[in-house]
Every structure is written in C-alpha cells, then in structure tokens.
Amino acid sequence: MITFTIDDKKVSAEEGATVFEVARESGIEIPHLCYHTDMEPYGGCRLCMVEITENGFTRLHPSCAFPVKENIVVKTDTERLRKGRKIIAELLLARCPDVDSVINLAESLGVKEARFKKMDSDCVLCGQCVRVCRNVAKVGAIDFINRGKNRYVGTPFDLPSDDCIGCGSCHYVCPTGSMNMEYENVLRWRNLPGTLRKCRYMRMGFISHKMCPNNYQCWNCELDQRMEDLAKTHPIFILKHSRSKEKETIGHFEIRFDRFYHEGHVWVKRINGLMRLGIDDFTRQIIGLVDDMRLPSIGTTLESGDTLFEISGNEKTLLFYTPIEGDIVHINPDILDNPKLASMSSYERGWILTIEPFDILRISKELLSGRSAKEWLKHEFNEFHELIGKETETDLPHDRPIPKDFAKTVSNDTWKKIHKTFFIKKRKKKKVKLHRIEDIH
C-alpha cells in the first residue's frame, strides 16, 4: 500500500492506481472531460491537472495518468489550478457554445461566457470515441483527421464507413452527444436486403450468427436489453479485449490475449486476412536461446497434422506441427538474418511465418484463446513441473523463468519425453520438407 496526501488528507492506495481514482474514492472530484474508467488515460483536456510535490519539487501533472507514489503531496484546488481550469473551460465554451455538457462544465467552474470568437463545433476532441473504437471494439472505423486547430474526428474522406460495426460504443462514451456514427450506419443498414442485416452483437463478436429481426430498433430489442443489463455499462467493455487483460503470467509463462494458441505451443495472430505465427513463451523458456531453424519453403501447402518447422537451441531441437491449414506466403526475413530473435522477441519481431488459411472461420473455433487458453496453459504448467520432478532429481522453481541453459542440462531421454508430451503428440505420415536457413538465403 502506498500512502500520500491529497489536499492535506492522508490516503492510502494500491500500487498502480492513479491520483484521480484515489481522489475520487476519497470524495474529491477533480474536473475532467477526456477520462473514462474503462480506458487508458488520454491526458488531452488538461482539466484534471493537479499540483504534485515530489522530492521537494512541485510540478503540474494530469491526475488521470499519474501513478500514486509514496509521500507525494497533491493539491487539487489551488489558485493557479482554478485560473487555468477557467481558461480551459472558456476555450471549450468558445469552441462548443451550444453543447449542454460543455455549458454545464463551464458554469461549474465559474465561466458564463467566452471572450473569443465563437466556433460552432459540437465536439471537444476528447478522443474517447476514437479510442473506444480502436482499442476496445478493435475496429478503428473513425480516427483523428488533420492536426492542430483543424483536427476533427471522422471517417476517411468523410464517406460512410464500411468498417463500422454499429456497436454504438462511440455514442456511449461521447460526453457531448455529437458522435453520430452508429445512427448514420444503422440508417444505411436499414436499406440492406434481409440476408445482410447482421445484428450488431454479431458484428461485435458476441454471437456467431444472428440477423436483425426488427428494423434495427435496438431500444425495442430484448437481446440489446439483456446485454446492457449483463454489462451494466456498454457491452463492448465486457469483450475479452479489455485493457487490463492484454497479457498475464501463468506461473512463470507469459500468455498474451491478443492472439490464438495451438496445443502444440504455437501462437497464431490474425493480420487481416493472413495468419502469422511464432513460438510461445512456454517454448521459448524450454529451448532457451534459439540459434538455428529449419523452415519450409514459401508456397508449401499445409494440411492438418503436417510438420511445420524445427528450432534448435542449447544443443536440442524441437519440431512443431502446423496449427492451421493453408499456404505459406511469407517467412520473416529478420529471423533468417538472426534466428535468436525468435527467443528475444517471440511474440513480436521474432514471428516465424505467415500462412494464408483455407478457412479462416474454422480457426477461431478450433484454436484456444482468452479463458480457454489460460486454462490450457495452467494445465501445461502443472504437467511440465510434474514431469520435470519425476524425470530429473531437482525441481525447478515455480515462480521464476526456467534457467537459460535448461535444455542443455536435460538428458536426451527427458527431452524426448518433453517433446512428445507438449509439442508433437502424433507423428504424421507426411513430413513437409524443411530447409536450413543458409539454403533459404
């Protein structure tokens, strides 16, 4: 627990909490506009600035983004802050003179009128719609256009968006009510033939298949009601891609939730129409530093159960079989230059190859993700330590990564067992031809 002072009041909070959140819990409401409880802080409106004295130096910081630290002294309502907030509110009022929430915000800060030439915008550029569409709904149908005072939120070339899924989360988070994307798109969809009228919960990914039974009158729809009751917020926020769960450590293996996993310990990530894959943290820790690989050639067609690639490190090798069916279209050139990347950055720059799948919909059904992936990894973790305990004399610690030279120290027999138990469970009749890296160059 971290203790510090806000407005002469002593408070304590958990590490990772922000000053804004702790202030709120202590009954101090700091003015804000671009903050949302379920999203990462943006820090654009600058209303939530507070004076923080740390190690003798006093500076202004946005409270929505400042992580609590031991013994800091926070002041949320000084003369300087009040003056600044008034000017910011006045600027917003000049920008959006007819927007109720802006008028209310300004009044609450003591500003009745703006001394500047009035614009007629109804958007305060808080960025919440852009962030929820991009980071939560994972669609990105709208974004910031232009920069500086000409900046606005919109779609490419101001044309109706083909990417919008009509989830309405942009409208939900908008503080001024100016965001109309959902409404505009729904109007368009009402003109679509029946077979294309997908329910917005299908577009969001909650249901695999549902057509809209009424004329997109979601407020009349039982499903919509049920979803909102379940979520107690906009349903988009309970999708598995919420910000606090991008990755997790199970025991000492890291799992990332933005991709699928195959039981042979290969991760699969969708890059638009193609599937990129690489080795997961489990593999990385077991083999150690990869120094060589044998890879298939581009153009190879893969069927279920075919072998895919082989990696070597610490004098041991591991053979993997393909998680999906399709054609190999790309091999990571950085890996060819430097196979070590597969260990140094297994989830990012050390990806191995890209496959064009035959049937992309099957993949989400057959591979593990989210909670199921977590359960699976837990099971693998337990099985691994059990096996090591039985096969070798020593137990490996459960809370630290596997020692870097583990593969070297393990006997060939034990290695074979590890390989069979976790990586390649059945031998396939057809073995795909694998090439050494020097031959690929």
Next chain:
Amino acid sequence: MKIKNMKDLDKVKDAGMKSLFPKRPQISISMSTCGLALGADRLFQELTEEKEKTGIKISLRQTGCSGFCNLEPMAMVRLPGKPALLYTQVTVERVRRIIQNIQKKKITKEGLFCTIGNDSDSGKPDPVLNEIPDYQDAHPFKDQQRLLLKNCGIIDPLSVSEYVAMEGYSALYKALYRMRPEEVIKEVVESGLRGRGGAWFPTGFKWDMAGKSSGDEKFVICNADEGDPGAYKDRTIMEGNPFKLFEGIVLAGYAIGSHHGIIYLREEYHHTFEFLNTAIGIAKRYGLLGKNILGSGFNFALNIVRGGGSYVCGEETALMDSLEGEVGDPRLRPPFPIEKGLWARPTIVNNVETLSNVPLIIQNGGKWYTNIGTEKAKGTKILSVIGNVRHPGLYEVPLGTNLKQVVFEMAGGPFNGKSIKAVQVGSPFGIFIPADKLDITLDPEALKEMGSMIGSGVIVALDQDACIVDILHHLLTFFVEESCGKCVPCREGVSRMEELMIEIYNGRATMNDMNILNELGETARDFSLCALGGGASAPILNGIKDFEKDFEAHIKTGKCPRVS
C-alpha cells in the same frame, strides 16, 4: 575492407593522410545542400569535364559545408607543399582560371578568402599570400572553438579514411576494446554534457538510467528532426562529417547496451537522406556498423527513418509514436522513455550535436571536456546566427561566451549603419532580448534565470526596421500550424492567441485584449502536454512587456512603428 584491429585502423589512417595531403594539386568543392542550391553541382561537372578535356593531373573531390552557406560555392585548393587555399563564391570562370594558374604553378588571388593551416615544408611563403589571413584569423571563422565543425568543409564526408586520419574512430576503438559500458557512461557523466537539441537534459544521467533499465532490447534514437526554424547545424554535421555522428551513436549503444539505432531525419532534408544512406553503406563496408564493429564482437545496426513533415515530431515522445507508425501526438510522462520508450523498450533520444560530442569526450576524457565552458555548462555550442547581421552562419563557441561578442563582433553586427533592436536567443521559444540588455553570457543557467533558454542555439538578430508584433505573429502562426491538436491549452489556447495577435496587428484590439493574451499564455505555459504549447507563450508574453512601443503603435494605428 573491414577494419578489424588497430593495424587495419592505421592502414586506413595512412590512406586518409595521403588523400588529404596529396602529391598532386587537389580541388575540393563543397557539395552540401547549400552548395547544391547555389550551383555547386554544375561547378563540379564543369570541372570534371575540364579535367578530362585538358588531361591535367589534379584530383577533384567533394567536401561538406562549413556552416557559412552564404560564402558558397566554396572551393578548397591544395597545392603540394603549400597551405590549403579557400575560395568563396566561386564561379565556373573563376575555377577555370584557378586551374590555368595551377598549370602555371601560380596562386590565384581573385576570390581567395583565406589559407587553412601552415605547411611545415612550405619554405618561403608566396608573396601573393601576404595579405591573405589564415582560417583562424579570418572573419567569420576566428574566435570560434570548432570542435564539432572542425572537419566540416575540409574532409570528404564520405571518406572513412580521411575521418580516421583526423582522429576518427580512435574513441570507439578505445571504448570497445579497453572500456566497459559503465566506464563510458562515467566519462559522459563526468563531462557534464547536456542535450543540445533544446531540452538541456544531462546526457550522462539519461544514459545511466537507460543502462540500468532492464529489457531484452534497447534503442538509441538520434533526433535529426531539426525543426527549429533557423537551425541547420545538424544538417551541417550530417553532410559534413557523418561518420562522427555514427561513431557517437555506436558509443551510445555500447554504453547502454543497445544494438539498434535509428536516425529520425527531417522530411525536408531530401539530399541529406540520400547522403546519409550512402554513408551508412560505406560504414558497413568498413566494419564500422553492423556485425563485429572494429573486430570487437559488438554488433550495432543503424537505419534512417524519414519524418513526415511535422515539427511536433521533434519532441521525443511524439517522435517515438511517429516511429511506431502512429501520428505524432506526444505521450504522457511517466512512464519515461528510458524505461518505456520505443515499442515500450528502454530508449534514449539524443540530438545530433549531443551525440557528435561523445567521441571527443571518450577520446580525451570527461575531465578534459569540463575545461571548456562555464561552471555548470560544459563544452561548446553551435550557434546559428541569422537575421539582420553581416555574417549569418554557424558559430561554434564555448558556452558562456558573451552574446554581444557573438552578434556584433563575430557575426559583424547589423549592416547599413542600422542598430540592433532585439535579439532572440533560442528561437522559436526564446524571448526577444532588447538591445540594452544584450550584455549577457550564453550560459543556459543564466539564460533560464532571465526567462530565456539556449534552445538549439538559434540566435535571431532584428534591426531597427523590424516590427516585433509582426515577428511574434509569425512565430504564433508557426506554433498554430505545427500543434498536434491533442491538448486543449495548445490547440485552442495558442490558436486564440494567434487570432488576438492578428487583431492587435491590424489595430482592432484594446488593452484588455493584451490581458487576455497574458492569461492564455500563462495557461498554455502551465497546462500544455508538451514543450510546444508550454514554450509558445514565453516570447509573446515577454515581447508584450519589453516592446510596449511596438504594441502601442499597432493598437493605436494598426501599423508598424516608424523609426524616428
């Protein structure tokens, strides 16, 4: 050939000496962006054709710019056994005459600006050179301490051997073979080097923190965005002595444990981009970049990324976002780049000039560096003096040099008998200092106390005909156009300041509007997300205070003040 050990380095050094002091006459033309803009490429082409036509035995080569672009096109002529001769504002006819005189073994006097160095075996000096000053005594080169710009305009920037002959790469060799990374950091800390891009942050401290940060990958970013209007010192270093910069970057990588460097280059520097790519290719071939640098086993890859034309991307967190393929909106801090920078890895971002200082510091020691400058501000600073002065250009002087000396003595002061009205130090965020307060030292600590800053070293001199309101308005239009638009105080506040400034300029404002300008300025200063919004108001607010007459003239008449 790849340099793998000291013997190889010595071989390269010998080749460089032969190239710098050849046995046959040599003509070098400055071919940086400025030279090219003034016709140096045509000049070089004509020379090549002339050489082929006449078959005379001279060697032709290209050099970078010395920082005084208004003396371009420049030609340096070296006759064996004689000191090098520097010719300025050279034309094709003049060069033809020089060549003819070379064949007659005569020195051409027309256009001869100065000599460079004295050759020991020159024997009796040629009487033609009697009135010609030496480089070190000639305006505008004299009184400078050209540590960073030493070789710019003298060596062939694409010649590794010439750079090595002028002491290049001995620092990197020393570090890779005889020093541990912590020792490299220690020297930089001891030197007191601070960021030369405007932030003035202690470089050694930054490196120390980054070195201690844990991570599987770390990055060194060289900030070559050079967005400050008026600044071109980085371009001069990059086009005049790129290997010095590369050496500094590799040293930084070695110090903090990074194997990957990126140069983020300004979009507007088209020629520099091609040039640096060529230089990187050459460095790789010599084993100075890539795998097994200088045979030491240390690997470091360097590549260049061009910006998209945005001043705010010179801010380090916006730069990192731009490198990640996003728009250049500055990030919130904490977390700081040394912990979570590019791709959330520990990253250091340093300016070109800062990194170019590092080889010197490692070569001579941090302690040696502390002998230059003032108590708190060590080393030299390249100042870009522009505006109403006789000799605009790059002046490299020790920190703490007197501003009056720089503007009036070194840069020649105003021309046509006019008087200086104001000098802005640290453009575009620096304040305009009135003429009667110019007797100050260019020490960043002293400048900070008077509300000014050294910035990237741009010094703008305005004479009596300049109107401060016009200049301040021009500055504001720059900030408004380059603002990213993320935070309210800058996007709304600074643009409203610009609107007010237009009203003031056209005589449609009142004294009350000046108060509003003040309020907006203070809010932008304290509440903005980054230094663009935070620094935009300083010159405006100070300008209102110190140049009342100009503002009064505009408020009352809508016109610039007449010189009485």
Next chain:
Amino acid sequence: MEKEKIEKIVNKHRNEKSAILAILHEVQAEDHQLNAESLRYIALLLGVPYANVYGLATFYSAFSTDKKGKTLVRACDGISCHINGGEEVIEALKSKLNIEIGQTTWDEAFGLEKVRCLGLCSISPNVSLNDKTYSNLNKEKILEILQKEMGDLK
C-alpha cells in the same frame, strides 16, 4: 497506384506497420497523391484500420490526399526567410501561379506550399521546386525561375 506496385512496396518493408511513413512517402512520390484506393489497400496489407492510415496521411504535411502539382513549389517561411524578404517571394509566387497556399493550378502542373524550414537559413529566402532548391531569392529572381520552369514544361 496499381495493387501490384503497392504490394511490392509494402513487402519491401516487410509488412511492418512501423514502416508506414516510408511506404506512404514512396507512394506519394510517384503518384503525387495518396488516394482512397491506395490508402485502403495499404491498410489491408498492413492489418491496420483504414481510418488510421487516412489519419496519418492527413496529419503529416508531406502527404496529401489531393493531387499535388507535378512541380511542387515549396516556399520556405522560416524566421530567417521571413526576415530577409520571404513574404515578397511568396506573394510573387501566389500571384504568378494564381493560386493560394495549399492549392494546385488547374492543369495540375504546379502546387504551392509553405514549408518551415529548409535548413538554408544564411542564404534565405529559399524556394524548392521538387528536388531543386534555389536560394538568395527576391521577387525578380523567383519569377525568372518560375518562368523558365513553365517554359521547360511546354
């Protein structure tokens, strides 16, 4: 730009999102424009939202979604060029080409832009026509240069 060409450019940069600036530069250099089809296809190949790529194209000054002229006239408006007569040069360009800053002539031959700064501050005012830069300018000199450029194009 044809899809195959775009694919080649994106593949050259290994389909990495971080290389998007370089990719957009290449397409802009050849087409003088980043139009909807190109942006959409680039977004598809890199696996990023189309709106995001469009946002990038509108944020950075080097890119334009409208067609820039075949000869892009960039007049420097930095503080040194401004002090030394840059305004006069810009006005001369505006009136000779008969367009405002940011516009293109009706025949798409010339586009006019302000830029800050070209890094040639001691030989200001400066103007660049595509990759060729001219310095130490004034009204007469820039009109002469422009005249020659227009004549060369005929």
